[in-house]
Amino acid sequence: MWCKRALSGGDMCYKHQFYGIASHRCVQMTPTLRCNQRCRFCWRSFEHEVVEEEECPPETILAGMHKLQKKALAGYNAVLDNTVTEERWREALEPRHVAISLSGEPTLYSQLPDLIDLFKRNGYTTFLVSNGTNPEMLARCHPYQMYVSLDAPDAATYHDICRPLGDYWERIKESLALLGSRRSVVRITLIEGLNDIAPEKYAGLLQDSASTFVEVKGYMYLGYSRYRLKRENMPEHEQVRDFAEKIAAVCDYRVVDENRLSRVVCLGRVT
Numbered sequence: 001m002w003c004k005r006a007l008s009g010g011d012m013c014y015k016h017q018f019y020g021i022a023s024h025r026c027v028q029m030t031p032t033l034r035c036n037q038r039c040r041f042c043w044r045s046f047e048h049e050v051v052e053e054e055e056c057p058p059e060t061i062l063a064g065m066h067k068l069q070k071k072a073l074a075g076y077n078a079v080l081d082n083t084v085t086e087e088r089w090r091e092a093l094e095p096r097h098v099a100i101s102l103s104g105e106p107t108l109y110s111q112l113p114d115l116i117d118l119f120k121r122n123g124y125t126t127f128l129v130s131n132g133t134n135p136e137m138l139a140r141c142h143p144y145q146m147y148v149s150l151d152a153p154d155a156a157t158y159h160d161i162c163r164p165l166g167d168y169w170e171r172i173k174e175s176l177a178l179l180g181s182r183r184s185v186v187r188i189t190l191i192e193g194l195n196d197i198a199p200e201k202y203a204g205l206l207q208d209s210a211s212t213f214v215e216v217k218g219y220m221y222l223g224y225s226r227y228r229l230k231r232e233n234m235p236e237h238e239q240v241r242d243f244a245e246k247i248a249a250v251c252d253y254r255v256v257d258e259n260r261l262s263r264v265v266c267l268g269r270v271t
C-alpha cells in the first residue's frame with residue numbers, strides 16, 4: 001500500500017517519517033520462513049507451515065530479490081498507470097533499502113551476517129528485525145539499523161503472547177543488551193488487554209538496553225492473527241501514545257515522533 005502511494009507521489013510509511021526510508025525504494029524480504037515463536041499477533045499462518053529443504057546462498061538471494069522486486073512492481077509501470085510519476089517509477093526500479101523481516105525469524109538463516117554484508121557492498125542500507133531469541137547470531141550481524149521485539153514486560157506474559165518453542169526470555173534480554181552500542185530500535189507491539197500492562201517493567205528493560213529508539217506500535221487486526229485475537233485487541237492511537245508516555249515518564253526516553261495512521265509512537269533516548 002505504501003509503495004503504491006509513494007509511486008503516485010503521495011505519502012510514505014512511518015519509516016520515512018522517522019528514519020528517511022523511501023517506501024517505493026524499500027524491499028521487504030525474509031531469508032527464511034521458519035520461526036521459533038508462535039506469536040498470537042503474527043500475521044502469518046503457523047497452520048500452513050512451509051517446509052524449507054535447503055538454504056540459498058546470499059548471492060542467490062540478492063539476484064532473486066532484484067528479479068522479484070521488478071516483478072512485484074510491474075503493475076505500477078508509469079506507462080500503464082497514469083497515477084504513477086515517471087521519476088518515482090524509475091527510482092523504484094533501483095531500490096536502495098532492504099527491510100529484512102516479513103514472515104519468519106531472519107536469525108534462523110545461518111548466513112545472515114554474510115547476506116547483510118553483501119547488501120551493504122551493493123549499496124543498500126538494511127534494517128534487520130528480529131524477535132531477539134538468537135543473541136549469538138545478532139552479535140555477528142551489522143545492519144544499518146537493528147530491531148529487537150519486546151512484546152511483554154515479564155517472562156509469564158511473554159510465554160502467553162509469543163508462545164516460544166523454548167524458554168527464550170533470558171535470551172531476549174541478552175539481545176536487548178547488544179543494542180546500546182548500535183543504531184537500534186526496540187519494537188513493542190501493543191495489544192489491548194494482553195500486554196498493555198506494567199509500563200514501569202518495560203521502562204526498566206528499555207533503560208538497560210540503551211537502544212537508540214523505541215517504537216510503541218498498536219497491534220493491527222490483519223492476516224492470520226484474526227483467528228487468534230479480536231478486533232477489540234487493536235488499541236486506538238491515543239491509547240498507544242498514552243502507554244508510550246507512561247513508559248517515558250519512568251526512564252530516559254522521550255516521545256520524539258508519532259504517526260497516527262500507523263498507530264505508532266517513536267521514543268528517543270535523551271541521555
Ligand code: SF4
Pocket residue numbers: 035036037038039041042043044102103104105131
Ligand atoms: S517472531 Fe515474528 S514471525 Fe515469528 S511468530 Fe512472532 S511475529 Fe511471527
